[in-house]
Amino acid sequence: MYNAKAYSAASATSSLAPTAIARRDPTEQDVQIEILFCGICHSDLHHVRNEWGNSIYPMVPGHEIIGRVTKVGSAVSKFKPGDPAAVGCLVDSDGTCPECQADLEQFCPNMTLTFNSPDKHLGGVTYGGYSDSVVVDERFVLRVPSKLDLAGAAPLVCAGITTYSPMRRWGVTKGKKVGVVGLGGLGHMAVKFAHAFGAHVVVFTTSEGKKEDGLRLGADEVVVSRNTDEMQKHAGSFDFILDAVSADHDINAYINLLHRDGNLTLVGAPEKPLAVAAFGLLFGRRSLSGSLIGGIAETQEMLDFCGEHGITSDIEVIKIQDINEAYERMLKSDVKYRFVIDMASLKA
Ligand code: NAP
Numbered sequence: 001m002y003n004a005k006a007y008s009a010a011s012a013t014s015s016l017a018p019t020a021i022a023r024r025d026p027t028e029q030d031v032q033i034e035i036l037f038c039g040i041c042h043s044d045l046h047h048v049r050n051e052w053g054n055s056i057y058p059m060v061p062g063h064e065i066i067g068r069v070t071k072v073g074s075a076v077s078k079f080k081p082g083d084p085a086a087v088g089c090l091v092d093s094d095g096t097c098p099e100c101q102a103d104l105e106q107f108c109p110n111m112t113l114t115f116n117s118p119d120k121h122l123g124g125v126t127y128g129g130y131s132d133s134v135v136v137d138e139r140f141v142l143r144v145p146s147k148l149d150l151a152g153a154a155p156l157v158c159a160g161i162t163t164y165s166p167m168r169r170w171g172v173t174k175g176k177k178v179g180v181v182g183l184g185g186l187g188h189m190a191v192k193f194a195h196a197f198g199a200h201v202v203v204f205t206t207s208e209g210k211k212e213d214g215l216r217l218g219a220d221e222v223v224v225s226r227n228t229d230e231m232q233k234h235a236g237s238f239d240f241i242l243d244a245v246s247a248d249h250d251i252n253a254y255i256n257l258l259h260r261d262g263n264l265t266l267v268g269a270p271e272k273p274l275a276v277a278a279f280g281l282l283f284g285r286r287s288l289s290g291s292l293i294g295g296i297a298e299t300q301e302m303l304d305f306c307g308e309h310g311i312t313s314d315i316e317v318i319k320i321q322d323i324n325e326a327y328e329r330m331l332k333s334d335v336k337y338r339f340v341i342d343m344a345s346l347k348a
């Protein structure tokens with residue numbers, strides 16, 4: 001074991017503060033990574049404030065990890081010291097269940113999340129990426145295309161895959177009309193992917209000030225969702241809508257924008273249940289579904305796609321000392337469009 005520097009929350013009501021945590025020495029299959037950047041996902045905030053009711057403290061959040069390999073175990077074949085490497089929301093799974101066999105490790109009943117999951121090696125719970133170092137089984141470490149800026153690529157391993165995966169699954173391609181609800185960390189990646197897949201993309205935002213950005217990011221139209229006339233113009237017209245909103249909102253307003261057999265996929269995970277009106281689904285045989293990040297193979301596919309198409313996240317790089325202020329700004333939808341921690345600030 002060795003000590004790593006980190007930022008942790010002591011309870012649902014405390015700020016994040018500096019701490020030291022134990023990391024395991026790399027085993028044969030492990031890759032040790034010096035963390036250079038870590039994205040800030042709204043899930044970090046939901047977790048830190050125990051909004052999903054399953055938080056364990058102290059908690060070190062962070063699951064958009066990117067850095068350089070510092071050491072590898074003797075059985076590691078994909079990485080060598082000095083390589084760039086990324087780690088998303090998962091660090092382990094049983095590898096044998098039907099979900100793992102189907103490359104859907106995120107649904108493995110024995111999967112280990114990057115933070116707040118039982119730690120099979122050290123006991124206690126896993127600690128995430130708000131830290132200067134991490135040790136992860138090679139199977140869960142992603143290769144980063146050399147063309148990509150490391151800070152901008154960090155959010156790809158959560159915000160990126162979470163939006164890429166459902167759009168691939170629901171056939172977002174040229175000729176499809178696709179909506180994205182909520183222009184935050186996930187939403188802005190959804191716009192980039194839907195545009196790259198050739199779809200006609202419409203952003204729905206509550207923030208009037210994000211109109212120009214929506215178009216710049218690749219949307220064909222931007223609708224301010226408070227404007228009911230503007231919403232009504234799109235009634236019954238969408239093939240697919242991705243809802244990436246972090247808070248309570250009227251999902252029925254979006255279900256009604258789907259045409260026959262259209263699908264709305266929820267990736268946002270608000271604290272409280274959303275009310276769904278039956279008739280919005282009945283008429284038009286529309287469907288509502290969910291999606292959770294993506295498997296490791298698909299995450300690598302997404303990173304390679306980003307490498308080919310030059311896609312990264314639009315980021316605001318912060319020092320780790322500014323993390324608590326960043327959370328407050330994220331709550332106000334005031335981030336363009338992902339905060340990324342420069343981990344050099346943790347070493348200072
Ligand atoms: P984020 O950057 O904070 O973006 C959320 C966006 O939702 C905001 O930018 C805002 O967009 C909109 N919004 C916020 N409050 C709203 C309200 N009261 N009414 C309507 N719209 C509102 O968050 P994120 O990191 O993208 O995460 C979004 C959600 O996805 C979170 O709940 C997170 O936990 C979840 N998540 C799920 C997965 C998964 O695997 N399914 C993975 C990662 C994250 P506008 O300003 O454009 O309105």
Ligand code: ZN
Nearest residue numbers: 041043158159
């Ligand atoms: Zn996330």
